[in-house]
Amino acid sequence: MKTDTIFYRLFQSFPSFFFELINHNSEEASNYDFSSVEVKQLAFRIDGVFFPKTETDLIYFLEVQFQKDINFYARFFSEIVLYLSKNSLQSDWKGVIIYPNRQVDSSNTQHYQELLNSQRIQRIYINELETSDTKSLGIAIIGLIVSKETEAVETAKPIIQKVRQEMINQQQQRELLELLETILIYKLPKINRQELEAMFSLSDLKETKIYQEVLEEGRQVSKIESIPRMIKLGLSLEIIATSLDLPLEIVQAEANKNQH
Structure with missing residues (x-):
């Protein structure tokens, strides 16, 4: 699972979740x-940096x-x-490191x-956070990232409901639902469309980029x-490629595979 990408998307779109995570006011x-940010001389890349708009606030260097x-x-320190x-x-600065566990x-x-x-460094272990649905929405979503595969679907359901109840802004609601769907697909690559539709409304799903990618992937597999x-x-x-609207190279590769 591409956890650094997930966290980057989460904090970029909903930076308040980060401040809730470090026990600050959102x-x-x-x-x-x-x-x-990238330190070009040595090709270092820091996962995320919260730059303050005033010099009196701290810079937060984040690593997942x-x-x-x-x-x-x-x-990290280098x-x-x-x-x-x-x-x-x-x-001044502070480093925040997010671990799934100790x-x-x-x-x-x-x-x-x-x-x-x-006080410069704060280490956060997600499995030790209180992630029940009565707590912060951001903390609950972060908890979903490290949840067990067998529990991910049931963990996600109240979070999805909470998103619909708490996110008044429709654009932000769709963005967060798409992120939740991405997390579930990364965690459960074999999850089928029916299971996703049971959690998200079909209209929600049809508007998400990830749904369209999965749908197209399913069409390609069928072809x-x-x-x-x-x-x-x-x-x-050539006729098969034209009939199925597939590149000839894909058809040739599949034909070669079936010869062995």
Whole structure:
């Protein structure tokens, strides 16, 4: 699952969720601009940075780390220090690291213990958050990202309902529903359209880009599955490609596959 991409989309569209996550007032989000940044000299890329609009507020350097990496802290602090050295910034800074659980956190911390124990760094373990549907919508969605596959659908249902109840802005509601759908498809790649339609209204789904991609993928699979049958009928590959509106290369590849 592309967790860094999911979190980037979530915080870019709904920055208030980030401030709820770090136990700040969600209204602070209006004081920040969010983006990812690259330190070009060493090709470092920081997952996300909340830039304050005034110098009195902190800069937040965000990293989402879902894989165990013994060199993570060396890279994380190098990225921050190098970025600060290359940019004239007056604001103070804080680092926020999002882990799915403590087991992913690196144990190689002896060179960075003072920083990790300071107020400069906040480590968040999602599985330790209170993510019930009575809590923040943002926290509930973040909890869905690390939920067990067997529990993802049931976890998502009250969140979807909460989105419909709390998101008055229709554009934001559609955007959040699309993000929820993306999370479910990443977590459950075998989920079928009927299951999705049971959770989202069909009109919601039809407006989402991911739904259109899945629908088109299903059409392509159906076409490809019909190629062997059409070959057995004696049709040429060119006629099959034209009939199915598929590139000839795809038909040829499928024909070669069925020869083995």
